[in-house]
Amino acid sequence: MSSQARKSASTPRRWLWPLIILVAILVLGGWFFGRSKGDDGLGYRTAAVERGEIRTAISATGTLSATATVDVGTQVSGILQSVEVDYNDAVKKDQVIARIDPSTFQARLDQAAASLASARASLNEAQASARNAEADYARKADLAKRQLVSRTDADAALAARDQARARIVSANAQVQQQVANVDSARLDLEKTVIRSPVDGVILQRAVEPGQTVAASLQTPVLFKIAGDLSQMEIVLAIDEADIGQVKDGLPVKFTVDAFPDRNFRGEVKQVRLAATNTSNVITYPVVVKVENNDQTLLPGMTANAEIEISNRQNVLSVANAALRFKPADATDEPTAGAAGQARSGAMISESLVKVADGLKLDATQRAAFDEAVAAMRQRAEAMRSAMAAASANGQASRTFGGPPGGQRPGGGNGNSGDASRRMGERMKQAFAPFRATLTAEQQARWDAELLTLATAKRAPVYKLVDGKPEKVTVRIGSSDGTRTEIMGEGLVEGDLVIIGNARPTATP
Numbered sequence: 001m002s003s004q005a006r007k008s009a010s011t012p013r014r015w016l017w018p019l020i021i022l023v024a025i026l027v028l029g030g031w032f033f034g035r036s037k038g039d040d041g042l043g044y045r046t047a048a049v050e051r052g053e054i055r056t057a058i059s060a061t062g063t064l065s066a067t068a069t070v071d072v073g074t075q076v077s078g079i080l081q082s083v084e085v086d087y088n089d090a091v092k093k094d095q096v097i098a099r100i101d102p103s104t105f106q107a108r109l110d111q112a113a114a115s116l117a118s119a120r121a122s123l124n125e126a127q128a129s130a131r132n133a134e135a136d137y138a139r140k141a142d143l144a145k146r147q148l149v150s151r152t153d154a155d156a157a158l159a160a161r162d163q164a165r166a167r168i169v170s171a172n173a174q175v176q177q178q179v180a181n182v183d184s185a186r187l188d189l190e191k192t193v194i195r196s197p198v199d200g201v202i203l204q205r206a207v208e209p210g211q212t213v214a215a216s217l218q219t220p221v222l223f224k225i226a227g228d229l230s231q232m233e234i235v236l237a238i239d240e241a242d243i244g245q246v247k248d249g250l251p252v253k254f255t256v257d258a259f260p261d262r263n264f265r266g267e268v269k270q271v272r273l274a275a276t277n278t279s280n281v282i283t284y285p286v287v288v289k290v291e292n293n294d295q296t297l298l299p300g301m302t303a304n305a306e307i308e309i310s311n312r313q314n315v316l317s318v319a320n321a322a323l324r325f326k327p328a329d330a331t332d333e334p335t336a337g338a339a340g341q342a343r344s345g346a347m348i349s350e351s352l353v354k355v356a357d358g359l360k361l362d363a364t365q366r367a368a369f370d371e372a373v374a375a376m377r378q379r380a381e382a383m384r385s386a387m388a389a390a391s392a393n394g395q396a397s398r399t400f401g402g403p404p405g406g407q408r409p410g411g412g413n414g415n416s417g418d419a420s421r422r423m424g425e426r427m428k429q430a431f432a433p434f435r436a437t438l439t440a441e442q443q444a445r446w447d448a449e450l451l452t453l454a455t456a457k458r459a460p461v462y463k464l465v466d467g468k469p470e471k472v473t474v475r476i477g478s479s480d481g482t483r484t485e486i487m488g489e490g491l492v493e494g495d496l497v498i499i500g501n502a503r504p505t506a507t508p
Contacts (some may be wrong), residue, residue: 068227073219208487
């Protein structure tokens with residue numbers, strides 16, 4: 001074959017390859033577009049119902065400090081003769097940590113002691129004069145009775161005796177004053193020896209030997225001593241929106257920059273009432289106590305803390321987006337009162353079984369609990385049966401909720417707060433005999449869980465069934481910001497709930 005013939009035969013092959021590649025791109029694009037229409041090709045994005053832990057916490061920062069920090073100063077002025085401790089030294093209560101030159105104070109004590117001796121000598125002299133005056137008066141008084149001396153001499157002797165007695169009182173007062181001066185001078189001398197008021201560690205030393213310290217209205221701080229560093233505390237600033245959830249005894253987890261890979265734990269010790277206003281932001285101080293037995297944590301470290309409000313183990317949860325999703329064609333369908341109460345009772349009874357399992361009940365307590373739960377389930381089943389019978393007779397609206405559709409006058413669904421309160425009261429009454437069998441610690445936990453269940457809100461979730469959304473009403477509990485605990489029938493672990501419509505794919 002000639003070269004021209006070969007060239008004519010290869011020409012169609014050269015333009016055929018680009019055509020094949022273009023067709024392949026279109027096929028792949030169509031396949032990808034079909035997949036992008038939505039998860040499982042159904043036009044919805046879904047997420048699975050999961051079982052696990054839901055932990056709710058409040059984040060805040062604070063500074064580590066000793067539970068007690070004492071500023072040590074001086075009550076007398078003078079020159080520091082010696083400083084006997086340094087930074088980080090451990091000290092015991094009453095240990096000498098510094099001395100002030102005592103010579104001036106010793107001289108004052110000697111002077112006061114001499115004045116006291118002089119006052120006591122004056123007292124002795126006054127007492128001797130008084131004895132002489134008493135004797136003279138006694139003699140002249142006797143002679144005056146016998147009219148051997150004039151009455152004037154007797155009166156003069158009486159006045160001399162009274163004056164002698166007064167001098168004794170004055171001399172006694174002088175002695176007491178000089179005793180007080182001696183005690184004051186001795187105290188000042190003792191204060192030249194500065195001692196530690198507590199067991200602790202020297203955090204700060206602000207003086208050196210030879211330095212002059214002056215005691216004034218504001219005592220100068222010579223040393224700062226931290227108490228036992230095995231017990232420390234953090235003061236956290238908690239926003240007013242979160243302070244209502246913080247209670248004494250809640251667990252706290254925190255980290256410090258010095259040990260970023262280590263988690264430390266503490267416990268809420270006190271919620272203080274003194275609010276702080278910073279740029280119109282109200283915060284409350286919360287004190288967290290921390291065990292520091294290994295002395296790893298140091299005063300002044302910044303703590304990044306989380307106060308654990310709740311920690312729900314082994315609970316069903318859905319993505320928060322599932323609680324916000326609502327199909328375009330969905331309509332509000334309020335649930336009739338009795339039916340809603342029946343379903344709520346079933347939801348709560350299942351949740352209470354999990355709560356009871358965590359209380360570690362003995363045989364007597366378990367029997368009382370099972371009896372109360374059985375009674376609750378019977379009431380819920382009776383409500384359902386009555387609702388079904390009424391619906392079959394077309395009397396559901398009149399019997400179980402007023403106007404058709406369960407709507408109350410004004411278009412509302414009633415006061416949900418009142419309904420929650422009534423539900424809580426019924427639950428307390430139903431489980432009162434069981435609660436009486438619990439210990440104080442078990443009762444506190446039971447009451448908290450009961451309150452959580454009674455006040456839990458109800459919300460619709462749409463489950464994907466055969467490619468279509470199916471509404472399931474659940475009670476919602478704790479949330480960690482990403483997932484929310486759910487309680488109720490109709491959802492099990494692994495079910496797919498709708499979290500949104502499929503994202504539209506941009507056309508080329």
